[in-house]
Amino acid sequence: MDFDFDHVVNRRHTNSIKWDFPIPGCRHEDPLPMWVADMDFPAPPMVREAIQSVAQHGIYGYTGPPPSYFEAITNWCRLRYGYSPDESAILYTPGVITGLNIAIQTFTEPGDEIVLQPPVYPPFFASVRNNNRRIINNRLIADGRSYSMDLDHLRSAITPRTRMLVLCSPHNPVGRVWSEAELRALGEICLEHDLFVFADEIHADLVYPEARHVTFASLSPELAARTITGIAPSKSFNIAGLKASVIIAENPRLKAELDRAHQRIFGLYNANTFAVTALEAAYRHGAPWLDALLSYLDGNRRRVAAFVEDRLQGVSTTLPEGTFLMWLDFRALQLSQAQLCDVLYNTAGVLLNSGADFGPGGEGFMRLNIGCPQALLMEGLKRLEHGLTPG
Ligand SMILES: Cc1ncc(COP(=O)(O)O)c(C=O)c1O
Numbered sequence: 001m002d003f004d005f006d007h008v009v010n011r012r013h014t015n016s017i018k019w020d021f022p023i024p025g026c027r028h029e030d031p032l033p034m035w036v037a038d039m040d041f042p043a044p045p046m047v048r049e050a051i052q053s054v055a056q057h058g059i060y061g062y063t064g065p066p067p068s069y070f071e072a073i074t075n076w077c078r079l080r081y082g083y084s085p086d087e088s089a090i091l092y093t094p095g096v097i098t099g100l101n102i103a104i105q106t107f108t109e110p111g112d113e114i115v116l117q118p119p120v121y122p123p124f125f126a127s128v129r130n131n132n133r134r135i136i137n138n139r140l141i142a143d144g145r146s147y148s149m150d151l152d153h154l155r156s157a158i159t160p161r162t163r164m165l166v167l168c169s170p171h172n173p174v175g176r177v178w179s180e181a182e183l184r185a186l187g188e189i190c191l192e193h194d195l196f197v198f199a200d201e202i203h204a205d206l207v208y209p210e211a212r213h214v215t216f217a218s219l220s221p222e223l224a225a226r227t228i229t230g231i232a233p234s235k236s237f238n239i240a241g242l243k244a245s246v247i248i249a250e251n252p253r254l255k256a257e258l259d260r261a262h263q264r265i266f267g268l269y270n271a272n273t274f275a276v277t278a279l280e281a282a283y284r285h286g287a288p289w290l291d292a293l294l295s296y297l298d299g300n301r302r303r304v305a306a307f308v309e310d311r312l313q314g315v316s317t318t319l320p321e322g323t324f325l326m327w328l329d330f331r332a333l334q335l336s337q338a339q340l341c342d343v344l345y346n347t348a349g350v351l352l353n354s355g356a357d358f359g360p361g362g363e364g365f366m367r368l369n370i371g372c373p374q375a376l377l378m379e380g381l382k383r384l385e386h387g388l389t390p391g
Helices: 045-057 067-081 096-107 123-130 151-157 180-192 252-264 273-285 287-311 337-348 374-388
Strands: 090-093 113-116 134-137 162-168 196-200 227-231 245-249 325-329 365-369
Touching: 045 273, 067 090, 067 273, 090 096, 090 252, 096 123, 096 162, 096 196, 096 227, 096 245, 096 252, 113 123, 123 134, 123 162, 151 180, 162 180, 245 252, 287 325, 287 374, 337 365, 337 374
Parallel strands: 113 134, 113 162, 162 196, 196 227
Antiparallel strands: 090 245, 227 245, 325 365
């Protein structure tokens, strides 16, 4: 099946956070947004058709996820990740980060410590802090070519107050797809120290051919018993605005506690009418589109890596193993983070996420979203080149 990922769709004036909401510090009159992690591609035709048929019905009353919704999720997990959770382990949430917050509130107490592995997705920090829990930063190790988890530091940083670890797998922003061996080594520490694990696997579908996503909860029944996994079709099929995601807890005791917490947040239990339909259509019919998307993104990541190498002096990057995000290293330019953002936003006119927002290890970096048609990608890269060229 052929899908057209080259077509540029105008997203301005659609209430898009990426395109219509100014990034702080940007004064450029026509900046090109390559920041917020959604893509500039229409969702798969099968998803749009399913949504259109619900829209045409005209009645948008209270909606619950039907049995076929749970079946579509378990089929997807089995076929794409080789992971087979029971349908009863699945809980609807509008977002994976909603699920993370419910898990934090359910399984930890104020003052407890939660491990994050920065540089990492910024809302993890806010989720811990807003719930009055404390962050333990276990910084990733960078060897110049790739990143790994610092398990020695993790062992030494855990205290009796440490209750949970948030795993970002695949990892936003560095693009690592953790290997089974890496995950097993991490799992051993979580077992030794009796930690809950929130495995944010929202990027699990976006993995390039050289890597393979391993669901953390699939490693052993002992790890499954302490893991809450977050997945969603939102990144993979570009439907983040529909608010469709799930968390999975295979341990019935944890699931029952999550159910109770979920019910306490009045209004959360009813699903969004369009989200239910879109999730099911994406997981049932979206695989060919996703495969075509991955091959398009593979081209984009290689194009960016080659452009950075050949034409952006003082900038470096590596190919991500997963995600449609690339982590660009500007440290050789020796600019402060404020100066770096100013050059990119106001001189080059291209909006990337500031690395500083991703916590320790993020200074001097910017995150580039490559989930866009080639024409936009090349426009962004050329803007970067001109913005960084002196004079
Ligand atoms: C690692 C990670 N988790 C969660 C999210 C957002 O999830 P949601 O919108 O479902 O809360 C993102 C979005 O970029 C992400 O990169």
